[in-house]
Amino acid sequence: MKVIVTVKRVVDYNAKVRIKADGSGVDRSNLKMSMNPFDEIAVEEAIRLKEKGKADEIVVVSIGPSEAADTIRTALAMGVDRGILVRCDGEVESLAVAKILKSICVAEQPGLVITGKQAIDDDAGQTGPMLAALLGWAQATRVYRLDVSDRTARVERETDTGLETIDVCLPAVVTTDLRLNEPRFASLPSIMKARKKPIEEKTAADLGVDTTPRVTVLGVKEPATRAAGIKVESVAELLDKLQQAEVI
Amino acid sequence: MTSLILAEHDNNTLADSTARTITAALQLGNSVEVLVAGDGCAKAADAAAQISGVAAVLKVDDPLYAHPVAEAVAALILSIASRYDAVLAPATSTGKAILPRVAAVLDVPQISEITRILDADTFERPIYAGSVVQTVKAPAGTKVITVRPSAFAAAAAGANAPVVVTPAGPDPGLTRFVGETVSQSTRPELTTAKTVISAGRGVGSKDNFDVLLRIADKLKAAVGASRAAVDIGLTANDCQIGQTGKVVASDLYIAVGISGAIQHISGMKDSRIIVAINKDEDAPIFKIADYGLVADLSPVLQEIDLELARRGYA
Numbered sequence: 244m245k246v247i248v249t250v251k252r253v254v255d256y257n258a259k260v261r262i263k264a265d266g267s268g269v270d271r272s273n274l275k276m277s278m279n280p281f282d283e284i285a286v287e288e289a290i291r292l293k294e295k296g297k298a299d300e301i302v303v304v305s306i307g308p309s310e311a312a313d314t315i316r317t318a319l320a321m322g323v324d325r326g327i328l329v330r331c332d333g334e335v336e337s338l339a340v341a342k343i344l345k346s347i348c349v350a351e352q353p354g355l356v357i358t359g360k361q362a363i364d365d366d367a368g369q370t371g372p373m374l375a376a377l378l379g380w381a382q383a384t385r386v387y388r389l390d391v392s393d394r395t396a397r398v399e400r401e402t403d404t405g406l407e408t409i410d411v412c413l414p415a416v417v418t419t420d421l422r423l424n425e426p427r428f429a430s431l432p433s434i435m436k437a438r439k440k441p442i443e444e445k446t447a448a449d450l451g452v453d454t455t456p457r458v459t460v461l462g463v464k465e466p467a468t469r470a471a472g473i474k475v476e477s478v479a480e481l482l483d484k485l486q487q488a489e490v491i
Numbered sequence: 492m493t494s495l496i497l498a499e500h501d502n503n504t505l506a507d508s509t510a511r512t513i514t515a516a517l518q519l520g521n522s523v524e525v526l527v528a529g530d531g532c533a534k535a536a537d538a539a540a541q542i543s544g545v546a547a548v549l550k551v552d553d554p555l556y557a558h559p560v561a562e563a564v565a566a567l568i569l570s571i572a573s574r575y576d577a578v579l580a581p582a583t584s585t586g587k588a589i590l591p592r593v594a595a596v597l598d599v600p601q602i603s604e605i606t607r608i609l610d611a612d613t614f615e616r617p618i619y620a621g622s623v624v625q626t627v628k629a630p631a632g633t634k635v636i637t638v639r640p641s642a643f644a645a646a647a648a649g650a651n652a653p654v655v656v657t658p659a660g661p662d663p664g665l666t667r668f669v670g671e672t673v674s675q676s677t678r679p680e681l682t683t684a685k686t687v688i689s690a691g692r693g694v695g696s697k698d699n700f701d702v703l704l705r706i707a708d709k710l711k712a713a714v715g716a717s718r719a720a721v722d723i724g725l726t727a728n729d730c731q732i733g734q735t736g737k738v739v740a741s742d743l744y745i746a747v748g749i750s751g752a753i754q755h756i757s758g759m760k761d762s763r764i765i766v767a768i769n770k771d772e773d774a775p776i777f778k779i780a781d782y783g784l785v786a787d788l789s790p791v792l793q794e795i796d797l798e799l800a801r802r803g804y805a
């Protein structure tokens with residue numbers, strides 16, 4: 244079975260984003276960029292499937308600027324076999340990403356697609372289920388445990404009330420949650436080896452997808468700030484304050 | 492303009508997130524209809540019919556919806572979507588799984604997790620773990636929106652809308668529900684509790700956590716956690732608060748042994764009063780805390796428990 248994993252290049256989760264002076268968007272210049280953390284988990288899971296003999300080839304796809312090739316290289320160094328970079332400059336909305344991925348899936352015929360549950364920049368959480376719907380496939384979001392058989396996968400997913408187990412027919416799209424696995428670091432030899440692995444470049448136009456944004460971003464701003472608080476010296480003082488504020 | 496809201500319920504009671512999503516839908520200036528799909532869901536449908544502002548409830552009572560399997564519920568919504576100008580769901584684990592499927596098939600972008608409605612096309616939503624608020628205008632066409640429940644008050648009861656029995660949609664037959672482990676708790680529900688006390692990695696041991704639970708009971712508080720606290724097994728995944736967990740806006744939020752990473756703060760910073768207990772006076776959580784106590788949490792938790800008992804909290 245072939246597995247496709249998707250990786251988005253995003254501002255590192257530790258970096259502090261700033262708003263552009265004119266409020267038109269987020270200033271990403273000079274910020275550390277990394278693979279979306281949920282996508283690292285997706286890559287790790289695909290590699291484990293291959294190590295268990297459940298997958299025979301892993302293809303990583305990223306949609307973004309030429310620098311997204313670095314993100315693909317990271318996945319290749321972790322153990323993915325080959326990469327596809329769909330070159331797009333500027334924001335690409337989840338729906339357009341899903342359409343691009345659909346077109347790639349139609350050509351590649353994977354048995355499983357693993358995406359992140361959300362990208363930590365747009366916090367949209369849409370691409371996986373959108374892709375599944377466009378393909379008419381089953382989906383499992385927020386996956387905590389994945390067990391792949393021939394025609395189905397048994398999945399445990401994290402829900403607002405606990406954990407849910409479902410069986411999905413393959414091919415399917417699954418989206419990773421944080422506790423699915425702990426991604427590995429690429430070793431130096433595998434980083435060297437990854438340099439020789441192929442990355443195919445395409446454009447959205449090649450795949451017949453229009454990536455013009457359809458949602459208009461009117462502006463961005465800082466969230467409301469909180470007034471500075473005080474330090475209390477003792478438990479008694481803390482409880483006094485909370486009783487005065489009538490919250491306990 | 493008519494909106495359809497996907498209700499969240501357990502067949503008998505309607506989740507509070509539904510009433511909050513109804514508030515949001517009413518701000519679109521619309522006629523609001525609520526879809527209650529379930530198996531033996533008459534009570535939930537009746538509850539939805541009583542929420543003021545609701546014009547009609549569509550009750551789809553079928554074993555197919557015994558569990559809200561995304562493919563089936565999305566197909567049901569799509570079978571009736573052409574009648575609506577907007578489809579909304581609360582941004583819960585269920586709503587977030589279903590609505591993007593609806594949007595994709597309708598070929599419209601989804602507006603995820605709105606926190607404010609400026610007009611019928613314009614919304615605010617947090618991005619970058621809530622460190623930035625984005626204002627977006629949806630394009631023409633059906634609007635598909637998930638609503639952050641904590642950002643909207645719950646619509647009150649006080650209506651008596653008709654409950655319209657509606658046929659089931661197609662069964663895509665792609666996914667089978669096998670089972671679930673539901674966290675049992677007698678404490679208030681996290682996302683709607685007035686008081687939340689949350690454990691971080693610093694709580695460390697089961698012993699400390701047990702004291703924290705006793706305090707929660709005295710304060711009738713819900714119990715939350717940071718990702719690190721869930722990862723070390725202190726508590727279940729559904730307690731996680733933050734960018735990728737639940738979002739709360741409680742009257743009182745007590746963070747115990749939590750450093751205050753942006754990913755955690757994004758899930759609790761809209762609480763009215765924030766208390767932080769941490770031994771590191773430079774912990775970022777103190778920047779947003781109304782009351783900070785710099786101390787070792789282990790004796791402090793014991794002391795809070797005793798002092799609450801002394802002050803008559805049982």
Ligand SMILES: Cc1cc2nc3c(=O)[nH]c(=O)nc-3n(C[C@H](O)[C@H](O)[C@H](O)COP(=O)(O)OP(=O)(O)OC[C@H]3O[C@@H](n4cnc5c(N)ncnc54)[C@H](O)[C@@H]3O)c2cc1C
Binds near residue numbers: 280281690692731
């Ligand atoms: C993609 C992504 C998504 C994430 N989503 C979330 C999310 O939704 N929610 C979330 O919470 N995190 C999330 N995280 C993780 C987040 O970045 C932090 O790692 C996490 O919140 C840290 O948890 P913590 O504060 O409990 O632990 P730590 O950061 O380890 O802090 C522990 C604190 O306890 C204090 N402490 C230790 N011992 C004591 C003591 N005896 N007395 C008093 N204080 C003590 C320490 O001073 C420290 O400040 C996410 C991370 C990523 C990459």
Ligand SMILES: Nc1ncnc2c1ncn2[C@@H]1O[C@H](COP(=O)(O)O)[C@@H](O)[C@H]1O
Binds near residue numbers: 282335
């Ligand atoms: N530009 C992109 N390139 C590759 N994968 C993406 C891209 N955008 C989104 N994805 C995938 O879809 C997931 C969810 O993204 P989103 O819907 O933007 O929250 C991410 O974790 C990625 O796995």
